[in-house]
Amino acid sequence: MSIDLKTVKHISKLSRISLDEEKAKKLKSDLNSIFKWIEQLNELNTENVEPLSSIAETKLRLRKDEIKSKNIRDEILKNSPDENKDFFVVPKVVE
């Protein structure tokens, strides 16, 4: 199965990474060589194999839903790319 330019552009949209035409072409060729190599997994029959999603395979621990860090608004906003001290600011979304 080969990945065409249309698919590359679709993945780029899903990834929220803009691509110019030249980069998209380069990526198409990279992805095709990588996936050609990945395809060897199809040699294996995995029909009755349970997928492994986490190595720890323990139940996630539950904890009380309580506030542990108080008054850290300034810390949270400290690295905001916009200078505003009260909010995270983004381009206008609602007209």
Place this chain on the structure above:
Amino acid sequence: MSDIINLNLFELVSNIKDKKVSSNEVTNAYIERSKKSKHLNSYNEETFDDALKKSKEFDSKPNFSKKLPGVPIAVKDLFCTKNVKTTASSKILNNFIPTYESTVTQNLWNEGAILLGKLNCDEFAMGSSNETSYFGNVVSPIDKNLVPGGSSGGSASALAAKLTPTTIGTDTGGSIRQPASFTGTVGLKPTYGSCSRYGIVAFASSLDQAGPMTKNVKDSALMLEVMSSFDNKDSTSIDFKRPSYSKDLSIDIKGKKIGIPKEYRVDGMSEEIEKLWEDGKNYLKNCGAEILDISLPHTKFALPTYYIVAPAEASSNLARYDGVKYGFRTEGKNLIDMYEKTRSEGFGEEVKRRIMIGTYVLSSGYYDAYYLKAQKVRRLIKNDFNDAFQIVDAILTPSTPSSAFKIGEKLNDPVSMYLNDIFTVPVNLAGLPGISIPAGLDRKGYPLGLQIIGKPFDEQNILNIAYSMEDKINFKFDAKDWWMK
């Protein structure tokens, strides 16, 4: 004391405790040497002034009961350090100053260590040569044309060049063990769940583990003892009784059964690596261990599995870099345009490639064919190890299929770059501990490493095996300071 920088960590600690040398003298020695070693490009951020201040504070009120009393340490720039810039070697985090500390680095400071600076690495730890860093490639002290390996390349370079007495890295598919192997140092990837992931810039959460990189095995035991802890802030941290690895270290491995997996004898493996492996077996036999041939039948599927699982997790983890809450932002004509431009300009080529791979394998219509398939093969790979450990106590393999390669050599061929991690990746997929120790030089004079893989939480055992081999191998390499100005 003139040869501070030549002491290993253990010697350094006892010299400080015996008051033969002060923390300030040690810190000064490493800073002076680091300043003359800019050519290696191993530091992203230097915290020298602060380190000197802290060393004086330590000397004025020394606490010698600590495990790392006043010891200066530079760490990989993937660990968040409070009020010290943490970039993961990416443009997108170029201005990020964490307001919190990673658990692993906090554990170091709690035992008296002092931060020297943040070390270069591949961008978001994605790479095997430290060439994907936004801050430029790192040079290996072994030779001027060589990569130090990756992704913990700055850590390996700084350690081998004696710019820090020990360091820490992270290992998702070999990022501690491969650079350790390339630079003639010791690198340990602990069992998944041993060291907390809290405050480490996430790459692939089901594979990421922090671990020590040191001059010798005993130092790794000491560092692991300090780094490893149960942590409520990491949902996959595992609560188990952590041994005193350095205190319990022993060269007695009589009767231990060591497996040699036949599938690791890969096509085109050089005679030098064959011989290294053979020598390794002989060292172990001389230590009284028993060598057994074993099979890990799904080995060849480990890398393609990894290159589905790791990018899938990365694409999800890196979704947080959107230019809104922190990090780099490019303005756009609307919100979506801002996201797309920020991520396009903020991420480097390899990171974008992996995000795209991950997005593709998770996307509608491809999930079952790729991601689910990979998770199933991952189970088979883990089962291989489970079966092997019914018969043996540990497994011996080469750490890498070759010695360090040249800068630029593999940059345009992603698959050939990925193949570097062929012996290390299965260990991450199965969540096992693995240690790489320097075992010899190839005919070009570059270091080669051997890897010992253990059962989950059996770090003590692989440390003991490594310790007994180290004693027999007696590896020596001196880089001759060619890069110093």
